[in-house]
Amino acid sequence: xxxxxxxxxxxxxxxxxxxxxxxxxxxxxxxxxxxxxxxxxxxxxxxxxxxxxxxxxxxxxxxxxxxxxxxxxxxxxxxxxxxxxxxxxxxxxxxxxxxxxxxxxxxxxxxxxxxxxxxxxxxxxxxxxxxxxxxxxxxxxxxxxxxxxxxxxxxxxxxxxxxxxxxxxxxxxxxxxxxxxxxxxxxxxxxxxxxxxxxxxxxxxxxxxxxxxxxxxxxxxxxxxxxxxxxxxxxxxxxxxxxxxxxxxxxxxxxxxxxxxxxxxxxxxxxxxxxxxxxxxxxxxxxxxxxxxxxxxxxxxxxxxxxxxxxxxxxx
Ligand SMILES: [Zn+2]
Ligand SMILES: [Zn+2]
Numbered sequence: 001x002x003x004x005x006x007x008x009x010x011x012x013x014x015x016x017x018x019x020x021x022x023x024x025x026x027x028x029x030x031x032x033x034x035x036x037x038x039x040x041x042x043x044x045x046x047x048x049x050x051x052x053x054x055x056x057x058x059x060x061x062x063x064x065x066x067x068x069x070x071x072x073x074x075x076x077x078x079x080x081x082x083x084x085x086x087x088x089x090x091x092x093x094x095x096x097x098x099x100x101x102x103x104x105x106x107x108x109x110x111x112x113x114x115x116x117x118x119x120x121x122x123x124x125x126x127x128x129x130x131x132x133x134x135x136x137x138x139x140x141x142x143x144x145x146x147x148x149x150x151x152x153x154x155x156x157x158x159x160x161x162x163x164x165x166x167x168x169x170x171x172x173x174x175x176x177x178x179x180x181x182x183x184x185x186x187x188x189x190x191x192x193x194x195x196x197x198x199x200x201x202x203x204x205x206x207x208x209x210x211x212x213x214x215x216x217x218x219x220x221x222x223x224x225x226x227x228x229x230x231x232x233x234x235x236x237x238x239x240x241x242x243x244x245x246x247x248x249x250x251x252x253x254x255x256x257x258x259x260x261x262x263x264x265x266x267x268x269x270x271x272x273x274x275x276x277x278x279x280x281x282x283x284x285x286x287x288x289x290x291x292x293x294x295x296x297x298x299x300x301x302x303x304x305x306x307x308x309x310x311x312x313x314x315x316x
Pocket of ligand 2: 238249
């Protein structure tokens with residue numbers, strides 16, 4: 001072979017490496033001198049297809065988790081949410097890959113390995129392996145992707161109240177009507193009536209107030225409550241465990257406020273604690289009332305135990 005031509009083609013080959021799947025292309029290239037453009041197109045296609053799949057997994061995962069959560073709201077908790085998400089996600093990916101047409105002989109598969117709560121409780125981690133093969137050449141790649149749970153529905157309140165009725169969903173809020181009161185009253189908890197017509201957020205939103213002690217400024221607390229934010233929590237269940245109907249779990253989780261209906265007077269000093277996982281618990285804890293807002297007609301209150309007062313910087 002002409003030495004100069006050899007060097008030039010080696011160089012162009014090196015330049016192409018970042019844009020191609022490594023091992024795969026080395027074996028496919030037979031005649032780099034005469035067909036560089038068609039090889040470039042082919043490798044671009046492989047690169048594109050694999051990246052397209054990679055970019056799509058988070059979007060498909062979020063859609064799948066959203067669907068499962070909505071099913072839980074209608075039909076009740078699942079036993080093993082990680083397995084349910086994993087199976088449904090695998091099915092969806094298989095369907096998408098079956099519909100895709102790749103260049104002759106090219107095969108792309110994706111195996112979902114696991115679905116887990118991230119170290120950050122607002123993240124769900126999806127681990128998978130992508131397999132690419134053409135003829136006898138195989139390329140495998142393990143990927144780990146983070147899905148934000150923001151914007152997904154909170155199904156736990158519906159599971160908790162299911163014995164008494166289905167709370168209403170209006171825009172991004174849950175309206176409990178009498179069902180949460182009935183749930184609490186059934187456990188003989190006094191002052192449960194403050195939760196008649198209570199509300200809580202329907203969609204997960206991460207609270208932007210950091211550190212959490214700035215909630216001690218009641219304007220921040222009011223804004224947090226009105227926006228329906230969620231907070232990181234050692235005791236509150238993570239998103240995946242909520243799908244199983246758990247209010248607490250071993251993972252680092254999330255919590256939100258359950259908001260009693262506004263009151264004409266401020267006579268309630270103590271009532272069941274307004275933190276979701278505490279209120280939904282089998283044994284109940286009481287909290288002291290905090291008037292986070294009042295106007296001429298109404299008092300707006302939540303009730304917090306000492307631990308949560310400390311967490312949110314409330315000393316009133
Ligand atoms: Zn907040
Ligand atoms: Zn969990």
